[in-house]
Amino acid sequence: MDLIWEGLRKALELLLTLDSEVLRITWLSLQVSGAATLISLAIGLTLAVVVALNEFPGKRLVIALLNTGMGLPPVVVGLFVTVLLWRNGPLGSLGILYTPSAMILAQAIIASPIIAGISLAALQHLPQGLRLQILALGASRPQMVWLLLKEAKLPLLAAVMAGFGGVISEVGASIMVGGNIKGQTRVLTTATVMETGKGNFDVAIALSLVLLVLAFSVNAVLTHLQQRGRRP
């Protein structure tokens, strides 16, 4: 019990004194996972729109692949990106292994299918005739897509939250392609793993609290956007 209380006390101390190392780690986590989520949003929405609005052979297979991708294990992605970015790998010349860029790449690969899968379901769930109705009101194709996305706003923002939640909390890929280098690629999850391993439970608890608060804050903003204008 003492261990926990001591941990919480130390955690609060670190937080209240705005420990610079904790701040830096938090800021990097937010940047990496935020950037990865934005990239995934662009990729995921595009995929969802293309698949939802077009009929083509193999459509079901594509949907099945996207849905499988929603459960992609971060360590598998980490391994794949590491090999890709290895010095003599296909993208080795970029020289970005063990940098935040590599982490963004890995996290985008994790979040894209999550956002695509949920967005696709959201678009397919819209009423059958809505597309024709929007066209019949005189919409151009881009206008139609925009209105459909607006109609699916609620589940689409849920998709963004799921994507962000998936990457802010993952550790396997970040540690593999980032390396948990202090001051460069150390993020909340990788730091928590390391501090726990070293027996520094107080620091680990502090980092975990920050992670929870961060996840809550981002989702609170997204939830506000999602629920705006709705009455109970």
Next chain:
Amino acid sequence: MSRERILEARDLTVHRGAVKVLEIPELDLRTGEVLALMGPNGAGKTTLMLTLAGLLAPSAGAVQFKGSALQGKGDREAFRRRMTMVFQDPLLFDATVAQNITSGLKLRGLSAAERKPRVVAWAEQLGLGALLDRPAHQLSGGEAQRTALARAFVLEPEILFLDEPFAALDPQAREELIGDLGHLLAETGTTAVIATHDQGEAARLAHRLAVMKEGRIIQRGGLRKVTNHPEDPFVAAFVGMETLLKGQVAHCQEGLLTLRIRKGTGSGEVVALGEAEPGQTVLVGVRPEHVALSLHSDNTSSARNAFQGSVTKVIPQGPFYKIELDCGFFLTAFVTAQSLSELELQPGRRVVASFKATSVHLIRKEGLGPEV
């Protein structure tokens, strides 16, 4: 009608996979007229309408709007801004009534100042003046469909397509909305195409009818012509000619035909106007609104046909009742609530059903077989 053709379809076919779901050699729409496409579900009404509206590319053939063909995507897109369509489901956006009504104008890039007066005016026209700020998901079915109609009318479309717009409404909302729509169509002179499987709806709104079956138009023409002179049994049944009896011409004298029909286990006679060869087989059609009921046979009536029968069913139909009768053959009649109570009509009641020779419609058709 001498008015110009606004929409012309020529040799339209639509395939779904390998199946031909629509085949329309030609169809015209004239400025200001209301054309009703009638037919059961699956007859191709919606497919035809979507094709005419440029929302579905035909497999072959062409649709011309004011003399120029809608060929490429660009043509159809431009045409989409000059027409609009209302579907069975209101398909409103998750927004307020006002935002819904204004949506088409917004898509056309009109400023808020230009949109507002038009939105308010059309909301008033459809009785939505007090609901402008209400979220669409709080509307009743009737209010939602009114919003959909306001959203369409506010665009001042050159052609308005209506696909079963009342089918999902409860009877009262439906009744009110049909009245209002008829009024608005007449007042604005909007050219419209309405798909419906309801004969009453078509009769109240349309100038012309096209009856469809299995992707084809099997009869079209003026409202009165199609309802009173159906060319085949399918159309007859569809336009409310519920009694269709196979008859054989017994004799023909000075335009007056006597037809032998099967009546129970025996036979009966129906008198009709027309010319036919004795021995010829025809279909005898009688509309329920042309059948009068009484308790005793009345020799002073001018109705040449009178049959004893008993009531089998009483079906309320809004302001009147439909009475199904067994006269040895199936016959239906429309009566008012007053007649219903005066004649004490209920299942089992014996009555005399009569109709004039001029009310009998004959359908001559090959392949009916000679036996009566």
